[in-house]
Amino acid sequence: MTKIKVFDVREDELPALEQWKAAHQVEVEVELIESPLDIEQLAQLADVDGISISQTTQFDSAFYKVLADNGIYHIAQRSAGYDQFDLEAANLENVKISNVPSYSPQSIAEFAVTRTLELVRHTAQIDRNMAQNDFTWNLNLQGRTVESLKIGVLGTGRIGSRAAKIFKGFGSEVLAYDIAPDARLKDVVTYVDSLETLISQVDVLTLHVPGSKENHYLINEAVLKLAKPGLLLINAARGSVVDTQALIRSLEDGHVAGVAIDTYENEGAYFRYDWGNRELEDEILKALLKHDKVLLSPHVAFYTDEAVKNLVDIPLDDVLSFIHTRQAQNIVNP
Numbered sequence: 001m002t003k004i005k006v007f008d009v010r011e012d013e014l015p016a017l018e019q020w021k022a023a024h025q026v027e028v029e030v031e032l033i034e035s036p037l038d039i040e041q042l043a044q045l046a047d048v049d050g051i052s053i054s055q056t057t058q059f060d061s062a063f064y065k066v067l068a069d070n071g072i073y074h075i076a077q078r079s080a081g082y083d084q085f086d087l088e089a090a091n092l093e094n095v096k097i098s099n100v101p102s103y104s105p106q107s108i109a110e111f112a113v114t115r116t117l118e119l120v121r122h123t124a125q126i127d128r129n130m131a132q133n134d135f136t137w138n139l140n141l142q143g144r145t146v147e148s149l150k151i152g153v154l155g156t157g158r159i160g161s162r163a164a165k166i167f168k169g170f171g172s173e174v175l176a177y178d179i180a181p182d183a184r185l186k187d188v189v190t191y192v193d194s195l196e197t198l199i200s201q202v203d204v205l206t207l208h209v210p211g212s213k214e215n216h217y218l219i220n221e222a223v224l225k226l227a228k229p230g231l232l233l234i235n236a237a238r239g240s241v242v243d244t245q246a247l248i249r250s251l252e253d254g255h256v257a258g259v260a261i262d263t264y265e266n267e268g269a270y271f272r273y274d275w276g277n278r279e280l281e282d283e284i285l286k287a288l289l290k291h292d293k294v295l296l297s298p299h300v301a302f303y304t305d306e307a308v309k310n311l312v313d314i315p316l317d318d319v320l321s322f323i324h325t326r327q328a329q330n331i332v333n334p
């Protein structure tokens with residue numbers, strides 16, 4: 001019987017994990033462990049054939065040798081990001097890391113569109129008015145149709161292309177900028193030649209570029225000054241793509257009319273944790289939270305049943321594949 005240990009197990013992963021276990025019960029014994037793969041757990045791998053983890057902090061480079069000594073040459077990480085791993089150190093021990101590069105692009109695209117609709121139809125303001133028993137037809141509730149808006153998509157990869165298609169379905173005109181335009185989208189988007197052109201022409205700009213070093217603060221003060229007045233900005237990409245303080249200034253001076261932020265540049269200490277009544281230390285986050293024109297969410301654009309199932313199934317399938325063939329679909333250090 002093949003034995004797999006799954007570490008960092010979260011409650012929300014349990015249904016998908018139990019399903020995978022049941023589907024493979026004849027050949028695989030799966031042990032689910034809440035704790036991370038730490039020194040104590042490392043000492044208990046002698047009879048284990050494969051592991052999956054969901055590491056969020058730096059992975060200890062000394063662990064690769066211990067894994068190799070136990071005959072484990074593959075770590076299946078249950079996320080897209082893998083900068084927690086020192087690939088050079090892993091390579092020295094011939095340990096392969098796999099990730100889940102894409103778990104549900106549709107989920108993120110749909111969330112970006114949802115937030116656009118909320119901004120366009122002022123649903124947060126409607127909710128605030130209802131909470132005050134204010135049933136009047138205030139001008140601040142008067143919306144627009146998405147169909148009438150020009151949408152800008154920055155980055156037309158897996159997620160951006162899907163967002164573009166959904167907006168196209170509303171009947172909107174969709175413009176896009178990508179450093180590598182996709183010819184397959186010729187009936188969906190009209191590519192423009194720069195971010196500057198894009199932001200100056202659209203009513204809504206939705207960001208779907210990676211949070212790479214090159215893309216740090218792509219949306220900055222100078223770029224925001226070029227925006228068409230009244231711009232709505234959606235960031236479900238990476239926090240580092242936006243200079244949040246510059247964005248708040250654009251909201252204050254009315255140049256930008258509304259924003260939806262699912263990824264925030266300093267989210268690490270906050271998103272996914274319940275801060276309850278504790279005082280937040282981040283002044284920028286506090287400003288976002290109390291701003292009427294900001295919709296904030298804690299990096300949940302991806303968070304659907306489908307995405308969680310893929311985040312569980314794909315790594316476990318990779319573990320099994322690696323055990324049998326020494327190969328897996330998503331190895332990041334082949």
Ligand code: NAD
Nearest residue numbers: 155156157158159178179180208209210211236237301302
């Ligand atoms: P992808 O690699 O499929 O597509 C990214 C696209 O951006 C590519 O077409 C690339 O050519 C383009 N690009 C890169 N830099 C650019 C630039 N400076 N200007 C214009 N275009 C540029 O990526 P993806 O899977 O679609 O992911 C997009 C973003 O969504 C990433 O930042 C990812 O981290 C983020 N994401 C967010 C969530 C969430 O829950 N909020 C979940 C998963 C992914």
